[in-house]
Amino acid sequence: LLSAEQLAERVRETDVFARITPEQKLTLLCALQQAGEVVAMTGDGVNDAPAIKGAQVGIAMGRDGSEVAREASVIVLADDNFATIAKAVREGRGVYDNLRKTILYILPSDAGEAMIMLAALLLGGIAPITPVQILWINMVTTVNLALALAFEKAEPDVMRRPPRDPHARLLEGQVLWRIPLVGGLMVLSAYGMFEWVLEQGGSLEAARTAALNTIVLIECFYLFNARYLNAPVLNRQGLFGNPVVWYVIGPLILLQLMVTYAPFMNTLLGTAPLEAVTWGWMTLVALGVMLAVELEVRIRGWWARRAAAAAGA
Structure with missing residues (x-):
């Protein structure tokens, strides 16, 4: 025995x-x-x-x-x-990934908004966005954009991964640090556009509208980054693989145009019309955040491959 x-x-x-x-x-x-x-x-x-x-x-x-x-x-x-078991495992891993992606998408946005208000309190200046505008971001933009991640298909390598440690954290350090990265870039971008509009002679309402739309555009661009946890997105599959992403971004942009130019929304949210050049700068800033996250993913992937090659040697 x-x-x-x-x-x-x-x-x-x-x-x-x-x-x-x-x-x-x-x-x-x-x-x-x-x-x-x-x-x-x-x-x-x-x-x-x-x-x-x-x-x-x-x-x-x-x-x-x-x-x-x-x-x-x-x-x-x-x-x-028995083949259904493998299909169920694939589906389960895809759902788990989508849960992680959603959290990793929402947390940087929330962290960025909190950091913006905290910076305004610490610096003693004027807040670039108002509480009502923050409520608009949380209730209308962030939540609706995040819904697109629920329709993500399982990533191609999902069944080639080893079994997940049941005691592992939902978000590990490799991707967890993206929260302060994206949140910090959001703070700098919103403050930058806010100050730029004021320097151009714009009103306080116009400056806050620029900051508000900058945050929303960053969330739109960052949604593409959030589609993959460890893979780049600047490719056909990354940009067009999930049509639901475009289905939610399109109406949201129309909503933001209404927020910016509709008189009743100007009164409700304290916004003001913006010039076309301001939209151009906001779009470039938001695209820059997307490219920064893309660079971070590529560097992290290169470092992981280098470490694996060194371990194999």
């Missing part, structure tokens, strides 16, 4: 166990779990139910499986096709 330690080591080296009893199935499952593995168990009979119940992912057959097996499982294969 093998000890618990020997069994835990043996099960990780063995691919096939034949003619085992339900008790032995449960023993092998526990040994794998003790070795730190995440275990999935498939079965259709009553004798499989204990192991299905004990596994982290219990999977039962839906058509030919017993009622006991289905009750013990957390997943039921309606078509009894």
